[in-house]
Structure formats: C-alpha cells, structure tokens
Amino acid sequence: MSKILIVLTSHDQFGNTGRKTGFWLEEFAAPYYVFKDAGAEITVASPKGGQPPIDPKSDEPENQTPAMTRFKSDKDAQAVLANTVKLATVNAADFDTVFYPGGHGPMWDLAEDRKSISLIEDFYNSGKPVAAVCHAPGVLHHVQYQGQPLVKGKRVTGFANSEEEAVHLTSVVPFLVEDELKRLGGRYEKVADWQSFAITDGRLVTGQNPASSTAAAQALLKLL
Numbered sequence: 522m523s524k525i526l527i528v529l530t531s532h533d534q535f536g537n538t539g540r541k542t543g544f545w546l547e548e549f550a551a552p553y554y555v556f557k558d559a560g561a562e563i564t565v566a567s568p569k570g571g572q573p574p575i576d577p578k579s580d581e582p583e584n585q586t587p588a589m590t591r592f593k594s595d596k597d598a599q600a601v602l603a604n605t606v607k608l609a610t611v612n613a614a615d616f617d618t619v620f621y622p623g624g625h626g627p628m629w630d631l632a633e634d635r636k637s638i639s640l641i642e643d644f645y646n647s648g649k650p651v652a653a654v655c656h657a658p659g660v661l662h663h664v665q666y667q668g669q670p671l672v673k674g675k676r677v678t679g680f681a682n683s684e685e686e687a688v689h690l691t692s693v694v695p696f697l698v699e700d701e702l703k704r705l706g707g708r709y710e711k712v713a714d715w716q717s718f719a720i721t722d723g724r725l726v727t728g729q730n731p732a733s734s735t736a737a738a739q740a741l742l743k744l745l
Contacts, residue, residue: 522560522561522562523556523559523560523561523562523617523618523742523745524561524562524564524615524616524617525556525561525562525563525564525616525617525618525619525620525741526564526565526566526611526613526615526616526618526619526620527549527552527553527556527563527564527565527566527619527620527621527622528565528566528567528608528619528620528621528631528637528640529544529549529565529566529567529573529605529622529626530543530544530567530568530573530574530624530626530627530629530630530631531567531568531569531570531573531574531626531630532574532626532627532629532630532631533574533626534629535625535690535693536629536693536694536695538693541574541576541577542574542576542624542625542626543573543574543575543576543577543579543624543625543626544573544574544575544576544579544622544623544624544626544627545576545579545622545623545624545655545656545731546575546576546579546580546584546589546592547579547584547586547588547589547731547734548579548622548623548624548654548655548657548731548734549565549602549622550586550588550589550591550592550598551586551588551734551735551738552620552622552654552734552735552737552738552741553588553592553598553601554588554591554592555735555738555739555742556620556738556742557598559742561742563601564606564611564616565601565602565605565606566605566606566607566608566610566611567605567607567608568607568608568609568630568631568634568636568637569607570604570605570606570607570608571603571604571605572602572603572604572605573602573605573626574626576624576625576626579624579731584731588734588735608634608636608637608640609636611636611640612643613640613643613644613647613649614643614647616644616649617649617745618644618649618650618651618652618741618744618745619640619641619644619649619651619652620652620653620654620737620738620741621651621652621653621654621657621660622654622655622657622734623653623654623655623656623657623658623680623731624655624656625656625690625694627656627657627659627660628656628659628694628695628696628698629695631657631660632659632660632662632663632695633663634660637660638660638663638664641660641661641664641671642664642665642666642671645664645666645671645724645725646666648724649724650724650725650726650741650744650745651671651724651725651726652725652726652727652728652737652738652740652741653679653726653727653728653737654719654727654728654729654730654731654733654734654737655679655680655698655728655729655730655731655733655734656679656680656694656698657679658672658677658678658679658680658698658702658727659679659680659696659698659701661702661705662696662701662705669706670705670706670707671725672702672705672706672707672725673705673706673707674706674707674708675707675708675722675723675725676707676708676710676720676722677702677707677708677709677710677720677722677725677727678709678710678711678718678719678720678727678728678729678733679698679699679702679709679727679728679729680698680699680729680730681698681699681711681714681729681730682697682699682700683714684714684715684729684730685697685698685699687714699711711729712729714730715730715731715732716729716730716732717729717730717732717733717735717736718730718733718736719733719736719737719739719740720740721740721743721744724744726740726741726744
C-alpha cells in the first residue's frame with residue numbers, strides 16, 4: 522500500500538487586497554479520491570495544522586465537480602481535512618510520495634516555507650516522485666536538486682499567465698507560475714486555458730490548472 526502525503530496551504534489572504542484565498546477544493550478532492558480508490562494511505566499536512574482555508578471561489582456553484590460532491594457527503598474525508606497534521610512534524614522517510622494541490626495560497630506560504638522546501642528535496646533526493654498542480658508548481662521555486670533548480674531542464678506545466686489574466690490576479694500574486702518556471706530553466710508547456718494537462722518528466726509530475734488535478738494524481742500513481 523502506497524503512503525501518500527498531501528500538503529495544503531495555511532494561507533488565506535490575497536496579498537493586501539482583503540480578499541480570501543486558500544487551496545482550491547477540486548485540487549484536493551479529486552486527487553484524494555484517486556489515491557483513496559487506489560487503496561493508498563493518505564496523510565494531509567499544512568504549515569499550521571488543523572483545518573486549512575478553502576478558497577471560497579473554488580466552492581461556488583459553477584465550480585462544483587463530482588469529487589467535490591462526493592467530498593461533501595464524506596464525513597471521514599472532512600475529518601481528515603479538518604485535522605491536518607503540522608508540516609513541521611512530517612518526515613519524507615515515512616511516505617512514498619508527496620502531492621501539492623494548488624489554489625493561490627501556496628504562493629505565499631509554501632513557496633517560501635523552509636520545511637516545505639527541504640521536504641520536497643528530501644523526497645526527490647531519496648528517489649521518490651513529487652507532484653504539484655495549478656499554482657502549486659510555484660512551491661518548487663526555491664527547491665534545488667544537485668545544486669540546480671529542481672525544474673531546470675525538465676518538462677513542466679502550471680497555472681498559465683493567460684489563466685492568471687483571466688481571473689484578474691496577475692498584479693496580486695507574488696510571481697507568475699509560468700514565468701517563474703521558465704526563469705528557473707523549466708521547459709514550460711501548456712494547453713488551452715482550463716483544459717486538463719499533466720506532464721510527467723522523470724519523477725516530477727505537474728498539472729496546469731484545476732481541471733488537471735485528476736490527471737496529475739493518476740500520473741503520480743503510475744510512477745508508484
């Protein structure tokens with residue numbers, strides 16, 4: 522049985538706009554059920570522990586998905602989410618892989634979190650796969666492998682500049698995922714906005730947007 526760590530953001534503010542953010546619910550729910558239905562043992566962590574903030578926009582009527590509907594009637598999954606373990610207490614040696622859901626929150630906390638950065642490096646250095654979807658590839662921007670950015674020379678995807686423009690947050694986010702992946706030497710690819718797209722390059726799996734959550738989770742399972 523695979524042991525999978527899911528890392529969620531604890532950050533709930535859009536810069537200084539006064540607007541709420543957090544993690545995107547589909548990007549947690551869809552992978553959670555891909556892993557659960559495959560028989561994996563799942564642990565969910567966040568920097569502050571406890572209930573992480575759900576981006577309210579991700580739960581609006583037009584953004585509902587089958588995985589979210591399932592989550593809302595699943596008391597066990599809700600309890601897992603409400604009681605995330607503190608990231609500081611987590612050890613890569615206890616898991617087979619790590620998956621980072623997006624939403625805008627991770628760009629503020631996890632992207633700069635020393636524990637998160639070292640955790641990803643521990644997973645990767647020990648030959649284990651790492652996956653991130655949507656904004657979460659941004660958490661890789663300080664992550665090194667053999668003295669170089671982890672994404673350097675790898676085929677990667679993540680939330681596109683055009684998608685960020687479509688949600689009018691280009692000037693609010695700390696950096697643009699697409700630009701940052703390119704700056705680090707990643708070979709960035711994308712498909713049309715809001716379409717499912719996931720890339721596996723070696724032990725790194727990245728997904729472009731919320732619609733890519735299931736594909737990214739399935740790609741990660743293949744590596745396991």
